[in-house]
Amino acid sequence: MNKLIPALAAMLLALPAAAAKDQLHLYNWNNYIAPETVKRFEEACKCEVVQTYYSDNEELLAKLAAGAKGYDVLVPTGNAVQALIRGNQLKPIDIAKVPNAKNVDPAVMNTKFDPGNKFSIPYAMSTTIIGYNEEKMKELGLPTDTWAVIFDPKYLAKVKGRVTVLDSPNELFAAALKYLGYSANDTDEKHWKEAADVIKKAKPYWAAFNASSYIKELTVGNIWLVHGYSNDIFQANLDAQAAGRKFKIVQGMPKEGAVLAVDSMVIHKDAPRPDLALQFMNFMLDGRNSAELTNLIGSGNPNTSAAQYIKPELKALPAVFPPKDLQAKLEQLTDLTAAQRRQRSRMWTEIKAGK
Amino acid sequence: MHRPPYLLWAAALFAYAFLYLPLIIVIVYSFNDSKLNAEWVGFTLDWYRKLADNNEMLQAAGNSLLIAFVASVVSTVLGTMAGIAMYRYKTRLLPVLVLTPIAIPEILMGVSLLIFFVLLNFTLGLLSVALAHIAFCIGFVAIVVRARLTGMDESLVEAARDCGATPWQAFRLVTLPLIMPGVIAGALMAFTLSIDDFVITFFTAGAGTVTLPLQIYSMIKIAVTPEVNAVSTLLMLLTLLLIVIASKVSPSLLRAS
Numbered sequence: 243m244n245k246l247i248p249a250l251a252a253m254l255l256a257l258p259a260a261a262a263k264d265q266l267h268l269y270n271w272n273n274y275i276a277p278e279t280v281k282r283f284e285e286a287c288k289c290e291v292v293q294t295y296y297s298d299n300e301e302l303l304a305k306l307a308a309g310a311k312g313y314d315v316l317v318p319t320g321n322a323v324q325a326l327i328r329g330n331q332l333k334p335i336d337i338a339k340v341p342n343a344k345n346v347d348p349a350v351m352n353t354k355f356d357p358g359n360k361f362s363i364p365y366a367m368s369t370t371i372i373g374y375n376e377e378k379m380k381e382l383g384l385p386t387d388t389w390a391v392i393f394d395p396k397y398l399a400k401v402k403g404r405v406t407v408l409d410s411p412n413e414l415f416a417a418a419l420k421y422l423g424y425s426a427n428d429t430d431e432k433h434w435k436e437a438a439d440v441i442k443k444a445k446p447y448w449a450a451f452n453a454s455s456y457i458k459e460l461t462v463g464n465i466w467l468v469h470g471y472s473n474d475i476f477q478a479n480l481d482a483q484a485a486g487r488k489f490k491i492v493q494g495m496p497k498e499g500a501v502l503a504v505d506s507m508v509i510h511k512d513a514p515r516p517d518l519a520l521q522f523m524n525f526m527l528d529g530r531n532s533a534e535l536t537n538l539i540g541s542g543n544p545n546t547s548a549a550q551y552i553k554p555e556l557k558a559l560p561a562v563f564p565p566k567d568l569q570a571k572l573e574q575l576t577d578l579t580a581a582q583r584r585q586r587s588r589m590w591t592e593i594k595a596g597k
Numbered sequence: 598m599h600r601p602p603y604l605l606w607a608a609a610l611f612a613y614a615f616l617y618l619p620l621i622i623v624i625v626y627s628f629n630d631s632k633l634n635a636e637w638v639g640f641t642l643d644w645y646r647k648l649a650d651n652n653e654m655l656q657a658a659g660n661s662l663l664i665a666f667v668a669s670v671v672s673t674v675l676g677t678m679a680g681i682a683m684y685r686y687k688t689r690l691l692p693v694l695v696l697t698p699i700a701i702p703e704i705l706m707g708v709s710l711l712i713f714f715v716l717l718n719f720t721l722g723l724l725s726v727a728l729a730h731i732a733f734c735i736g737f738v739a740i741v742v743r744a745r746l747t748g749m750d751e752s753l754v755e756a757a758r759d760c761g762a763t764p765w766q767a768f769r770l771v772t773l774p775l776i777m778p779g780v781i782a783g784a785l786m787a788f789t790l791s792i793d794d795f796v797i798t799f800f801t802a803g804a805g806t807v808t809l810p811l812q813i814y815s816m817i818k819i820a821v822t823p824e825v826n827a828v829s830t831l832l833m834l835l836t837l838l839l840i841v842i843a844s845k846v847s848p849s850l851l852r853a854s
Binding site: 265267269271272273292293294295296297301304305308309310311312313454462481484485 | 631632636638653708711712715716720721799800802803804805806807811812814815816817
């Protein structure tokens with residue numbers, strides 16, 4: 243025992259130090275970069291990519307706010323980028339070292355919270371849309387290109403108990419606001435009340451508020467229609483095909499527009515290797531590397547030079563490359579003020595508690 | 598009066614089913630030949646093969662085991678000492694100090710440890726996680742050891758001292774063997790608490806430090822494949838093995854005393 247403890251202590255200390263090789267620390271979502279892309283980057287930079295994962299933007303924010311460091315590149319979503327900029331957590335990007343930034347679609351650049359893209363460059367995106375079981379929707383003769391199918395009792399009556407919506411006040415309110423013809427970021431209290439009424443009327447027809455297992459429910463065939471994330475719906479179809487199901491799960495882009503979430507690459511202010519971070523950013527903005535992620539998980543791709551590398555069956559999906567006329571109707575959610583957040587959560591509680 | 602206690606049996610059966618059915622389902626589905634794992638398709642060992650090739654998962658498992666081992670060894674030594682001290686010197690402050698980490702909400706402990714490490718400029722990694730785990734395991738070991746001491750006959754130690762044993766000899770030859778079941782139980786508890794801890798680990802782990810719970814949690818977002826079941830099954834086997842070993846080392850551990 244006397245010898246064991248120092249030996250173990252030495253092991254614990256030695257483990258991080260043993261990696262003398264150059265390392266890039268990527269703090270990323272799980273399964274959010276293709277393994278072959280990582281391998282090629284490691285060859286190009288003669289370094290090792292060490293990934294750590296978070297499953298929620300709030301997790302990332304909490305950890306960094308408490309002062310954790312050691313990460314080079316992070317891939318947070320729009321409003322989390324905003325929070326990180328506000329918290330002085332990011333290092334400005336030396337854009338001269340990222341020539342491939344020119345490949346990014348101008349439509350997603352120059353956001354309100356990061357004008358001129360001083361801190362962030364879009365990596366991939368997803369939309370919050372409709373997902374449905376193609377056979378069932380055809381059988382029932384329901385439309386699949388409008389939020390009405392999620393909110394209008396006239397349609398819902400036919401799919402009662404086979405519908406789920408996201409368990410997220412912001413996403414669901416945004417969808418209801420879009421359905422009513424308002425902006426997803428509308429803050430008019432009257433419009434919020436209208437949206438809440440729409441939700442309350444539709445609620446009896448929904449099977450559940452579900453943000454986690456709806457992929458599986460779709461794949462198995464228990465649920466026929468969901469309000470969900472485009473990547474998840476894509477995944478549900480892959481799973482359904484792999485399991486030999488007779489139906490297809492299809493993404494439906496509502497004509498009223500939808501919420502767009504853009505995940506951007508940013509460099510942490512205490513990044514041990516900002517040089518590798520810039521090299522990595524530039525590498526990921528290359529069309530081929532960016533395309534590999536889309537091919538893997540069906541994510542929306544903001545990279546204009548990626549199209550030629552993307553599988554043809556994916557290229558046609560509106561969630562991968564939103565058509566131009568629709569692009570104007572896609573909105574990124576902005577942060578609510580504290581008072582608005584309280585108001586919304588009050589309405590949400592009322593919705594959830596009501597019968 | 599001699600009616601068989603049906604109700605008691607039913608209640609016991611229900612309680613055991615509630616405890617063990619989920620575990621059995623996890624194990625059964627680790628052999629399921631379907632990535633979705635929503636219904637039974639067929640038997641396969643593929644997920645175990647995949648697991649053997651999954652470096653990330655194996656490294657996470659390795660980290661978890663190393664941390665749990667170190668945390669349980671160190672916290673058992675310190676916790677045993679704390680338990681004995683609490684028993685012998687009945688001060689008011691000591692139990693408060695030792696037991697507070699048990700009562701503090703995990704999230705609070707995680708955040709404060711992270712802030713503390715950052716303040717000290719301590720590099721986050723396996724060591725910071727191990728230290729954090731030791732910190733919250735000590736209290737649990739101390740409680741178990743103290744409980745064991747309370748049931749011990751103090752006159753045995755006095756007899757040993759009368760016969761000429763030094764305090765150290767009396768401890769090593771009399772006290773320690775008597776409280777051994779408590780010490781082992783404490784060590785096992787520390788090991789299990791450490792290996793499945795998520796919240797505190799999440800905050801104290803640094804860039805690139807992944808433990809099994811962190812790895813599994815980040816995968817759940819995408820959907821749980823039977824690979825997660827497979828790794829959980831192995832973990833269960835390990836725990837079972839530990840209990841069997843412990844009961845061999847100290848047969849009285851599993852017996853009601």
